[in-house]
Amino acid sequence: AVAEAAVRGGFAGFTPQNLSNTVWAYATAGHYHQALLAECSRVISDSLAQDPSMWSTQDRVQLHQWQLWLSLERGADGQQHLLSQSQRKLCCDAMQGTEVTISRLQRSVAIALASVQSGFEEEYLEPRTGYSLDLALPSTRVAIEVDGPSHFLLPDGRGARKPNGPTLLKRRLLAAAGWRVISVPFFEWDALSTASERQTYLEMAVAPPQ
Secondary structure (H helix, E strand, O other), X not given: OHHHHHHXXXXXXOOHHHHHHHHHHHHHXXXXXXXXXXXXXXXXXXXXXXXXXXXXXXXXXXXXXXXXXXXXXXXXXXXXXXXXXXXXXXXXXXXHOOOOOOOHHHHHHHHHHHOOOOOOEEEXXXXXXXXXXXXXXXXXXXXXXXXXXXXXXXXXXXXXXXXXXXXXXXXXXXXXXXXXXXXXXHHHHHOOXXXXXXXXXXXXXXXXXX
């Protein structure tokens, strides 16, 4: 009912941030609502054409991820809601220009990985999606994502930690783009006390699927 009301109102009163949050949420949930997405696409396209400076870098990053979801996961359904090529580039440029910080956790994994398999590149910019991959082997399209606490929801009643929306969306979109994505959660890595244990962990993680 809320979605239908928003569509009928032409998203009147929605700011660029409201609009980018809305379409990004639908992408993250993997929920396709034809009427809502069609109207969102129209309003967003018109706004970008009129004054792209109204859209912050984060707004445009969210729009880029929404467009990736439409093109990589939704097939023919998604094509009808794509922005113009120049508008998609504007959003992709925002994604690719995002500053990346390498954590101590990631450096620790990278150092251990070097003793297991050579060729992995750190913070590899994936050309199709614009995502920066923590560690990537482009020749075989294997990506290792080192997931710190900010990639997870708070522990549930049983102490389990589940990946949050942005993390799940990144994994899905990379998989749709043909990557095998391996997650190294911080709580699993921190539980490994010796270099030998960490090496064995990574050897099992990067081994080809049976």
